[in-house]
Amino acid sequence: MTKPLISVVITVYNEEENIKPLLEATYAALSEIEYEVILIEDGSTDRTVSEVKKFANDRTKLIIFNRNYGQTTALAAGIDMATGEYIATMDGDLQNDPTDIPVMLQKAIDEDWDVVAGRRANRKDGFVLRKIPSKIANWVIRNTTKVYLKDYGCTLRVYKADIAQNMGLYGELHRFIPVLAKQQGAKMTEVDVKHHPRIHGESKYGLSRTFKVMSDLILMLFFQKYFQRPIHLFGGLGLISLMLGSLISLYLLILKILGEDIWGRPIMILGFILILGGIQLITTGIIAEIIVRTYFESQHKKTYKVKSVYQGVGTAIGSLSGE
Structure with missing residues (x-):
């Protein structure tokens, strides 16, 4: 088979x-x-694997995990295995519609987008347990990361x-893929895509993921602002704390000199x-700086990414990249 134009990565777990x-x-x-x-089979306990083997064609790969690792790891494995010029991701619960993929792919090609994200225009989920928490999470993520997408929860993207x-x-971190992409x-x-109600199986999502989303959001904000310069965060907070503590100590010292009892x-x-x-x-900031330098220098990673290098009249001579 020739190199595919697109690799479609689908995560499945008990489907x-x-x-x-x-x-x-x-x-x-x-x-x-x-x-x-x-297809990434994420440690299913039902007959998912046998069903895939029964109906898969010769253009289909099946990655079988030895246990359940979670959606992010499954997506990462599928993306690593992909050989296409473009990669599409979608859930395996039939709520995403594959007919949207060609439209999104064409838009990416015609308009030279790096990412075309799906936005569930008429979402078929429960209002209280799914839609309201999702809207709140989308608003918080959008306004804190400054990556202005309306639907962070839609897996369908190209x-x-x-x-x-x-x-x-x-x-x-699969919920924050647009933020990770923006960092590059x-x-x-974002385009409107179709969304269908779940017919078979049970949803893997619930309100319990809210705290995980908020925790990961803190990590994303740190990555966005301070990953390459952690001393600016920890050092800044440390200096403020140190100055306030010193001012309080100076105030108490003056009171002591004036004869007042400051004990207790x-x-x-x-x-x-x-x-x-x-x-x-401040010490944490210094240690974090050392770790960051070790991360980049030990692996010869760059702190930037160059998309292309041109010489003369627009002739590409190479591409350099780093993380």
């Missing part, structure tokens, strides 16, 4: 009843395109391969805590 209609719909939607389908394969997915300078847009005052304990906390924060 045995969805496999046949999923593959049939995907193959039909991509029939006019050079494609490959990569990427240029070099963007997708350099995002550094791990943990549970990706140009992205809560403000004295606060001063000690602020001074010690400031020293610890």
